[in-house]
Amino acid sequence: MTHTAYARRTTSASGTGTESGTGAGPAPAPRSTRDADGLAVASFVLGLVGLLVMNILLGPAAIVMALVALARSTARRGRAFLGLALGVADLVVLAFLVTGNGVVTWDFGG
Numbered sequence: 001m002t003h004t005a006y007a008r009r010t011t012s013a014s015g016t017g018t019e020s021g022t023g024a025g026p027a028p029a030p031r032s033t034r035d036a037d038g039l040a041v042a043s044f045v046l047g048l049v050g051l052l053v054m055n056i057l058l059g060p061a062a063i064v065m066a067l068v069a070l071a072r073s074t075a076r077r078g079r080a081f082l083g084l085a086l087g088v089a090d091l092v093v094l095a096f097l098v099t100g101n102g103v104v105t106w107d108f109g110g
Contacts, residue, residue: 036072039065040080047086051093059090 043065050058066084074080 033072033075036069036074037076039069039072040074040076040083043069043083044079044086045083047083047090050090051086055090055094059087059094062087062090 043062046058046065047062050062062083066080066087069080069083070077
């Protein structure tokens, strides 16, 4: 047994090495961070689309997704904050439409 093989074996046995013990490379990024990044992007997209259609559903969904992404400490914090702001804007647009028309519908005809 060579010295490097002995060092790999003792490192992996002590728990400080890689999970497989082969030393094949860096460990992949944690799944929760990748999921949080996806939630940040989804909240941004839903908030943006919610300004045009179905803001009663997409606004709260964008807000919840943005808050979950921020709680999971996403790397895309700016996008999560934009999704949060757009979700709130969706609800503000909905409030103006309800007070103006008296119903929860879009009316482009005037």
